[in-house]
Amino acid sequence: QKEVEQDPGPLSVPEGAIVSLNCTYSNSAFQYFMWYRQYSRKGPELLMYTYSSGNKEDGRFTAQVDKSSKYISLFIRDSQPSDSATYLCAMRGGAQKLVFGQGTRLTINP
Amino acid sequence: EAGVTQFPSHSVIEKGQTVTLRCDPISGHDNLYWYRRVMGKEIKFLLHFVKESKQDESGMPNNRFLAERTGGTYSTLKVQPAELEDSGVYFCASSQPGQGTGEQFFGPGTRLTVL
Numbered sequence A: 001q002k003e004v005e006q007d008p009g010p011l012s013v014p015e016g017a018i019v020s021l022n023c024t025y026s027n028s029a030f031q032y033f034m035w036y037r038q039y040s041r042k043g044p045e046l047l048m049y050t051y052s053s054g055n056k057e058d059g060r061f062t063a064q065v066d067k068s069s070k071y072i073s074l075f076i077r078d079s080q081p082s083d084s085a086t087y088l089c090a091m092r093g094g095a096q097k098l099v100f101g102q103g104t105r106l107t108i109n110p
Numbered sequence B: 001e002a003g004v005t006q007f008p009s010h011s012v013i014e015k016g017q018t019v020t021l022r023c024d025p026i027s028g029h030d031n032l033y034w035y036r037r038v039m040g041k042e043i044k045f046l047l048h049f050v051k052e053s054k055q056d057e058s059g060m061p062n063n064r065f066l067a068e069r070t071g072g073t074y075s076t077l078k079v080q081p082a083e084l085e086d087s088g089v090y091f092c093a094s095s096q097p098g099q100g101t102g103e104q105f106f107g108p109g110t111r112l113t114v115l
Helices: none
Strands: A011-014 A019-025 A032-038 A045-051 A054-058 A061-066 A071-076 A085-092 A104-109 B005-007 B010-013 B019-024 B031-037 B043-050 B053-056 B065-068 B075-079 B088-095 B110-114
Touching: A011 A019, A019 A085, A019 A104, A032 A061, A045 A054, A045 A061, A045 A071, A071 A085, B005 B088, B010 B019, B019 B088, B019 B110, B031 B075, B043 B065
Parallel strands: A011 A104, B010 B110
Antiparallel strands: A019 A071, A032 A045, A032 A085, A054 A061, A061 A071, A085 A104, B005 B019, B019 B075, B031 B043, B031 B088, B043 B053, B065 B075, B088 B110
16 A cells, blocks of 8 residues: 555646645654645646644645544645646655655646 | 756666766755656655765665765766666755755656666
């Protein structure tokens, strides 16, 4: 079983829709939770970062962590065509190495 | 400020040959990481340098892979001899010294194809 599970999609939604992306994990030692965005032929770019449980909001993006359920989410409000990318969840414990989900390919249709 | 750079962007080699990938981290970043994404799979950790020392090399797949970071600046990852299953995208990332958030900044990756 993978440490981090993420539905690879693809996911296609109309412009303006609310997008919900999710990951589950099995390692209870994970404390730091991240969402990266990756455009085609580019490296992953950090989008959101959360320590332990709770919510974090940044503009149109909201990250949620529920450690009791080992479940993290990323919500994108008022989605734009420029949000079309692959979204990767990543997490780590005390060590620096990141454990990634497979990534969800998202397309926002104008 | 320049980001993490990687060279080459793409490499095509035959099975049994040697390939060396290079990563230049962001200036001042003591932490340097190598990750790899094999087609259809998730990005996986290979190893972590702190300056010139290997802090964690638990993700290195086998002894055909050799990573170095002489002088604590740029790093190289050599694959010798390359096998078909080594094909994938190799990412380098760097982060500032110390713990804290430790945001890792990724380079664009080197796409390696072994024929």
